Amino acid sequence: MSAVGVTRASRAHAGFVAAIIHRLSGLALAVFLPLHFLSLGLAFEQEAFEGFIAWSNNPLVKLSEALLVAALAVHFAGGVRLLAIEFFGLTRAQAVWIACSFAFGVGGGVLFLLRAF
C-alpha cells in the first residue's frame, strides 16, 4: 500500500533491531534443528556416531556451535524481552531489557567459545 519509495529510516531504533535479531536467531535455530536430530538419531549406531563426533571436532564446526549457542541465548533473551513488555507491562524499563538481552546473549556465546577451545 505504501506507494512512495522512501527509505525506512524509521526502523533505526533498538526495538526494531531487537525484533529482527530475535527473528534471525529463531531462523538459525530452526535450520540447525534437523542436524541436531540427525546426530541424536546416529547415537543408536555407534560407528556412525563416532564419525559424527570426529567431524564435530573440526574448528569450523566448533565455531558454528558457538554461534548456535549465541543464537540460542539471544533468542531466549528476545523472548524474555517480549514477555516482559507484553505480560508485565514494562515501559521505561524496556530499553534496559533490550540491553540486558543482548548482554546475556553475547555473554553466553563468549562463555561457550572459552570452553570450546
Add this chain to the structure above:
Amino acid sequence: MSAGTNNALQVKVWRGDADGAYESYEVPQQENQTVLDVVTYIQRHLDAALAYRFACRVGVCGSCAMTVNGRPRWTCRTHVSRVAQNGTLEIAPLQNLPVIRDLVTDMTPFFEKWQEARGRFVPGEGPRDTLAQVPPEQTERAAASAAIECINCGVCYSACDVVAWREDYLGPAALNRAWAAYNDVRDGDRTGVLKAVSAASGCNNCHTHQSCAEHCPVTLNPTFSIAGLKRATLKASLKGEL
C-alpha cells in the same frame, strides 16, 4: 525573505499520486525554520500547485505529518536544523495511506479503524443523574490518562511495519484509543472493546517493534497500550467472556 543565511537547502518533494516522483527545489535556509516552513515557502514562492495539509502550526491539530528523510514526523514542530542531512531534505507523504496528491494522504482508512476498534464511549445502564466517581489514582484512570493525549496525526500508523504488511491491521493509534476506552470505568460495554480489538485484524498482530512509541510526537506509547489489550483479551478469553 528576511536576512537569514546564504546557504540554500536542497529539498526533494514528492509530487503526484502513488506513481509520482520527487522534484527538487532550492529553499533559502533560515536560522529558525521548521520543515512546514520549508514546504510553505515552496508552495508560496516556487510552485503554487503543491498540495499539503496544515492548520494550527503549533503541534495541536495533527494535520501536518509527513515523511521527512525517511521518518514520519509532525512537520510544524520539526526544526530543519535537527533533521537536514548535509543541507538536504526529502519530504514525502505519510506511508501506509493512499496518496491523494503530493504530500496529502487519504486519512479515511486511518479513522475508519478508530471506529472498528470501538474507540468510542458507550453509555451504561445507570441513571443519568448520577455522576460517576473516578478517583485519579485508580489503576484504570491512570492507564486511560497515559493513552489519552493522541492528536490523530497518523505518525505511528505510518511508522508501523505491521500496517505495511497487513492492510486491515487496526494500527497503533486506533488500538491506543481502544485501550483508553477500555479503561473508562463508566463505559457500559467494556467487553465490547475487547471483542473489537481481538478480531483477526486486531491487537494480537502487534510484533512489539515499538516504532509507534519511538516516533509518537507527543511521546505516547501505543505499544504499551496494545500490550495492555493483549493481556486483557487473554484474561477475558480464559474466562470465556469473548
